[in-house]
Amino acid sequence: MRERLRHRRRRSRSRDPHDRHRLRRGHGPRRAEGGHGLLHDRRRHAHHARVHPREGTAHPRRLGRVPELLPQSELEGITGFHNYPEFNLEHILEVGPDFILNGLGYETDLHDKLTPIAPTYTYDGFDGGDWRDKFVKLATDLGREDRAQAWLDDYAARAADVKAELDAQGISPVVADVSFWDGQISVGCYSISCLVFADLGLEISPLADGDGDGAPDGEGTTLSLEQIGELSGIDVIFNGMSEDGSDIITNEEALTSNPLWTALPAVANDRVYGYNYEMSYGSPSGQDGLLEIIAKALLG
Known part of the structure; x- marks a missing residue:
């Protein structure tokens, strides 16, 4: 890992x-x-x-x-x-x-x-490990536990509000964080995305479980271009991209020219959403930002 x-x-x-x-x-x-x-x-x-x-x-x-x-x-x-x-x-x-x-x-x-x-x-x-554990320890060591707890409380409240709205509207898609690199597609929980997915009670694609223990992890699954069809069970895809969005996965020519990719429900239904990959490494700003991106993607 x-x-x-x-x-x-x-x-x-x-x-x-x-x-x-x-x-x-x-x-x-x-x-x-x-x-x-x-x-x-x-x-x-x-x-x-x-x-x-x-x-x-x-x-x-x-x-x-x-x-x-x-x-x-x-x-x-x-x-x-x-x-x-x-x-x-x-x-x-x-x-x-x-x-x-x-x-x-x-x-x-x-x-x-x-x-x-x-x-x-x-x-x-x-x-x-979960970046939040390090954040709390850092706050404790610096004598700023109250600031860390204030953010944790604010985030939990906002996540609970979004989850309640999703439940009220019956919105329960299968989601995944998907990336493309060196001719291969990766599905996993290296990013903080799965932390937010879990906080919202969303179903994470089983492809994110790389070690087979039944829980999503950072290893995930790597697929070749010929195996793209295995992504068909994912309703909504999230993808880390640069700040200007130019390298979002939907701009990858190797994928856009592949009929297996364009036939995926998430792609055909325009349910692929990018987020600033700076968020991937975990931080209060990143977690807050990604929560809002996911909320907007699912709730409009």
């Missing part, structure tokens, strides 16, 4: 040559984490560097811009810089952060290179 996650992350680099190793130079945004950020706003006095692939990677044509899934007004004036293919430790030092949040814990020698620059909190954001 862990190696698969890292492999997926490496694959994402080819979509964005600047990769997700991104450091945000900022001033401790109050609400950087989906409206309940864990870092105080110290706009005039403090800098925080974040070595974290989940949030903060701009589209390559928009380098330096905060991704649209994040609260723009709260992050006004914050820019990013290249931190790939090598960690740009000199630039981190130049930024002069007061605190570094490092989500690349599997880079075992990185923590000791960062701590001389500033106090550093390190964890592995790619260990395959």
